[in-house]
Amino acid sequence: MDGCFRDGSRRVVGGGRRSRVAAGRRARVELVWGALVMSPSPGIARQRASHRLARPAWGCGGTAWAPLEVLEAVNVVVLDGLLIPDIAVIDAAMSAEAGLTVHADDVFIVVEIASPSTGVSDRKMKPLIYAAAGIPHYSRLDLEPAPRLSLGHLQTYGTHWGQVVQAGETTCLPDPFPFDIDPACLVGR
Template sequence: MPAEVLEAVNLILPDGLFIPDIVVVEAAAAAENPVTYDADDVLLVVEIVSPSSSGRRTDRLLKPPYYAEAGIEHLWRLELEPVPTLVVCELQDGRYVERTVAEAGRTTLIEKPFPLEVDPAALVSP
């Protein structure tokens, strides 16, 4: 399925409007409306964990239940500290379950929602 990677777009969820750091949406949805998406259009949400304590709480604890309630199947969380780490989660029984933890300096194959080899260190600038 063709898809588009977008940053800081409006995501309409049952409990309001959210602005994830990155979303991967179906290409057809991106062609229709480049700034606002329904949860049904989203293949993946990525949150980059903010360095502030309130940002960490928001990205780790507050946002995921809303994404899960909306039925978004895949959530990736990029932790920047102490080293870049990508936490790959998949929706199961209404909540996210960690499937893979990719650590900096090691290439990891992620299977869903599409195959991708990634080293989290390559995702951040030095």
Template sequence: MATIEPTARRKIVLPAPPYTVDDLLKLPDDGNRYELFNGSLVVSPAPTPLHQRAIYRLAHILTDAAPPGLEALPTVNVCPGDKDFYIPDLVVVPEAVSESVGLMFAPSDLLLAVEVVSPSTKMHDRGAKAAAYAAAGIPLYWRVEPEPGPALYVHELEGDSYRDPSVYKAGTTVTLSTPYRVSFDPAELFGRRLSNP
């Protein structure tokens, strides 16, 4: 059994692993991100301001470029099965699906999943998440690495795994055609905004 102590006064006792999505939904909304990978619980702290900046800016870039019927959404729930529950930093989905979905998206709803790497999640984002997203059939996975770059790693699904990623470094404008045409420099995601003229 695992004990989670969100506050000094309240304890939540989970059954012995492997955990299920039902177990996960009993956890408190305490600012941490709780995910499941094949029944294993992964807890991440709330994102840093720079992490949030990158998510917000990329969401804005993707939203501005999106054709009618598609949209970018931050931190949604994705549930491929009873022992898996993911919360990507950003996804692209059809608007019609997001209007009808309840608490959780199915992996088949996603055209793109994005993770912005932070010190506490880098090993997970580079390995376990990439493998899990590929196994779930998510066709496109972008990993944004702030250090030493920033850089964008684009993983495209081939069969049941991702091909080696294409890497785009800061200082170069990236033009991608999937999930739709979009152009940006990875440096835009973290740097200070220039003042308006």
């Protein structure tokens, strides 16, 4: 159920809660366990962090990256819905053929950047959904109170956690390809 306010924003009612979304602004709408979940467009800090994280990942070079492509905000089809991770590393051959979506089978890594509006979903639901979909690597970047990057790889029992990298530390990831970044460099100007 929705309606318009005099200021041009829209009211969306779901689960007994109301929120306003400015008309004309783009929101992310994901299908999670059969329910539509809408979150506001990423703020500047989140966009900055996403770009800064994707840029060095794309520039890693080497033969390990040849079959992969780094994309931001791509539609990923999972078992019970459609998710839009902030960053996805996918099979380059499949991305060349993709239209609106890519299938989870073609995704090697997803990165979610937690914010106040997406934090619970990024911490609780999405790791389970991505693990159930068989995506080998899931990472979450928390910007507050200080940047930290939680890195995980799929375990046989269906979870993703491994290493947490705090601001001032570096990742030193050898798998699935060499990658090294300090979460502190992802924020600020």
